[in-house]
Amino acid sequence: MTSDNERRPQAxxxxxxxxxxxxxxYWLAAQTELAQEHGIVWTTLDARATVGQAMPATARILRENGVDLSISKIIDELIERVVAKLEEGIPWLPEAERILAGN
Incomplete structure (x- = not known):
């Protein structure tokens, strides 16, 4: 017989x-801002191509479209912009905060 502790996930x-x-x-706005700063029109189709992609893939797409920065610098720029937005407020989905609070 197994105890409750043995059945609990480790992580x-x-x-x-x-x-x-x-x-x-926030991510899409950061991409658009960065692209515009480099004289690039960043379309909805461009943005859609990045959804679900890892950060290096997104940075490559921006670079291939004309953002003249290294992959790591593009990633740093995107993260910095998104973090700045998050510091203004967390975009909770409906009811998420209440559920996490146990209410």
Missing amino acids: VLWDMDGTLVDTKP
Whole structure:
């Protein structure tokens, strides 16, 4: 017979974005701003190509479209912009905060 402790997971990995929060608009806005600063028109189709991609893939797409920065610098720029937006407020999905608070 196994105890409750033996059946409990050792860790839980939770992808919060799209589950508890919605930062996609922040990421897309950061991409658009960065592209515009480099004289690039960043379209909805361009942005869609990055959804679900790892950061290096997104940075490559921006670079291939004309952002003249290294992959690591593009990633740093995007993260810095999104963090600045998050400092203004967390974009919680409906009811997420209440659920996490146990209410």
